[in-house]
Amino acid sequence: AQSVTQLDSQVPVFEEAPVELRCNYSSSVSVYLFWYVQYPNQGLQLLLKYLSGSTLVESINGFEAEFNKSQTSFHLRKPSVHISDTAEYFCAVSGKGAQKLVFGQGTRLTINP
Amino acid sequence: NAGVTQTPKFQVLKTGQSMTLQCAQDMNHEYMSWYRQDPGMGLRLIHYSVGAGITDQGEVPNGYNVSRSTTEDFPLRLLSAAPSQTSVYFCASSYQAGPYEQYFGPGTRLTVT
Secondary structure (H helix, E strand, C coil), X not given: CCEEEECCCEEEEECCCCEEECEEEECCCCEEEEEEEECCCXXXXXXXXXXXXXXXXXXXXXXXXXXXXXXXXXXXXECCCCHHHCEEEEEXXXXXXXXXXXXXXXXXXXXXX | CCCEXXXXXXXXXXXXXXXXXXXXXCCCCCEEEEEEEECCCEEEEEEEEEECCEEEECCCCCCEEECCCCCCECCEEECCCCHHHCEEEEEEEECXXXXXXXXXXXXXXXXXX
C-alpha cells in the first residue's frame, strides 16, 4: 500500500517570493507521483507528474517538482509566486500496477501582496 | 467535450434518507472513481471502477454503493445518510488506472442534518 504525507497544512508567502511545498511518500513498489491543484470552489486539476526518466518535472506555469527516491520525496517548488497561485495543492501517489491513487492531506498556499 | 459532470451541486439530506449522486464523462475513459474531501484529510477514495461492470472498494466504502452499467456513468448511492457523510464529493475519470491524468468533476457539496 502507498501513503502520502504533506508536511505543511498551510504556507503563507509574499508575492514574488519563492515557495516549496513538501511531500513525502511511502511505498514498497515503484511509484508514479502527481501534484494536483484545486482553485477555490473548483475540482482538482493536474499540475505535473513524474512517471519515469528525468527526476525533475515542470509545469507550464512555472512550478517544478523533483523526485528523490532515496528520500522518498516529491517536493513542489516555484521561484516566484503570483497572486493567482493561491490554491490548495495535493500530492498523490500510485504504485506501479496499482489501481488506486492516494492523496496527501493538502497544503493551502496563500499569497500575500 | 463536457468532461466530467456531476449533479447535484448542492444537497441537504436528513439522517436516514437515501440519495444518488450522479457522475458522467464523455471522454470514453475506462477508469472512474469517487472521492470525498474533508478539511485536513485530503481526498479519500470511496469506490472505483476499471471498466463497465467492474467496481471495487476504496479506502472509505462503508455507507456507499456504486454500479457501472455503462462506460459513461458512475453513480454513487448513499443508502442511509448519516451526519458523518457531510462532505464534498468528487467524481474523477482517467483513460486507465496508473500513470494517467485524472479529470475531476466540479463536486457535490452534501450536508446531512
